[in-house]
Amino acid sequence: MKLFNLLVSFLCMVTSASCGAADTDKFERYRSLSRSAPIELTDSSYEDITSKPRDYHVAVLLTAADARYGCILCREFQPEWELIARSWNKGSKPDGLQMLFGTLDFSDGKGTFQKLMLQTAPVLLVFPPTVGPFAKIDDAPLRFDFSGPISAEQLYTWMNRQLPEGPKPPLVRPINYMRLVSGITILMGAVTLFTVLSPYVLPIVRNRNLWAAFSLIAILLFTSGHMFNHIRKVPYVAGDGRGGISYFAGGFSNQFGMETQIVAAIYAVLSFATIALAMKVPRIADNKAQQVAVIIWGSVLLGMYSFLLSVFKTKNGGYPFFLPPF
Structure with a gap:
């Protein structure tokens, strides 16, 4: 009897270790696909990345960016979503806090849209981990519905409130060199114009x-x-x-x-x-x-x-x- 109990315990340990290893392998496999942008998902990869058990968070944007669907908000928000994913992947994160970012377009995920009974897009789903130190008892995904145009900062703030306490990677926007050059050009033009017109304008202003x-x-x-x-x-x-x-x-x-x-x-x-x-x-x-x-x-x-x-x-x-x- 004692031998049987030891055998059962050993099998449980092996099973847990293999599940944990498989879970880690899955996270690393998907993370390698999202170094600089969210993962482009399909129905099957969506089911796989959100399947249990998982020791990581998953944020999936369900969208319809194709022009034939006429979702202007989807196309406008896509660069903001990519900015969030890029900032998270490149930033420093607390130990053990793992998160994946994915995008499921209606063209590639009609089955998922039907399963979730979605009538509008975009919709953001955040899946908490089911195992590990950050696991939640209620593992139902958190949903964010877009009521209008929204910036990356606003959505990132909402997402951080759903994640465990602790420092998070900052949202870093790339330098807009075109805007910088345009601003400098306009400033130089304004200074030049003021210098040329000041002998005529200043007497009027004064x-x-x-x-x-x-x-x-x-x-x-x-x-x-x-x-x-x-x-x-x-x-x-x-x-x-x-x-x-x-x-x-x-x-x-x-x-x-x-x-x-x-x-x-x-x-x-x-x-x-x-x-x-x-x-x-x-x-x-x-x-x-x-x-x-x-x-x-x-x-x-x-x-x-x-x-x-x-x-x-x-x-x-x-x-x-x-x-x-x-």
């Missing part, structure tokens, strides 16, 4: 009156409710219910597009009248002309303020004050 005009226009636009119109998509004008047109909307939370322009024009006239009284009129040498200018600009100021108050009263009917003549 012109205080120009900046004052731009600032004043911006202030008038935004204080009159220009952004409110863009956010609320307000109508330009509206009917008054009697066959006419209403230019001002009642209430403080409503306004029309035309109303904004009228208020901006009022603010502009008030601003120019104030500037004229403060800066232009004192420089007039003739006393009579100066008095006439004061009367004119003062009348403009009074009239515009009166009209502004009437607009305010239109929007708020309970406002008790007014300023003649409006």
Whole structure:
């Protein structure tokens, strides 16, 4: 009886060792095929690489990159997937953490697509190991469905969250020399253009009156409710219910597009009248002309303020004050 138990134990050890060796051989065989790119799989190789037992992770991208299938997302993501596989294979990994990357195209894996009942592509499946230090009790594959364009960084971050804790190979994008050369060329062109045009452009850029005009226009636009119109998509004008047109909307939370322009024009006239009284009129040498200018600009100021108050009263009917003549 003791001899029988020893024989059974020996056979189990031999079987385990042979299974482990076969599993290791399978991993090394597939890894030799994916030094710089994911393994191109078929139905049979997909079944083989994901079969149990396995002491390695497997990430398989089920895609339909052929042009006849019209999967634009599949073709756009393929270079990103190859970048992930290349970065992992070339990077340093923790001891014992083994992973294979494969690509199963619909043209070569129709049986697998039917077996998995896939209606869309691409789909990523990550199979955890079933034996070894990183084995999981639930060995069902983890699935990532693509809802839209995604970068290699986003998918790689998701994959790292599914792997055991520890350092992972960094995702390394190759240097885009064309973009680098283009950037340097554009920069040199911009510097050259600035050097040539600076004698003509700098006086304009440094012109205080120009900046004052731009600032004043911006202030008038935004204080009159220009952004409110863009956010609320307000109508330009509206009917008054009697066959006419209403230019001002009642209430403080409503306004029309035309109303904004009228208020901006009022603010502009008030601003120019104030500037004229403060800066232009004192420089007039003739006393009579100066008095006439004061009367004119003062009348403009009074009239515009009166009209502004009437607009305010239109929007708020309970406002008790007014300023003649409006």
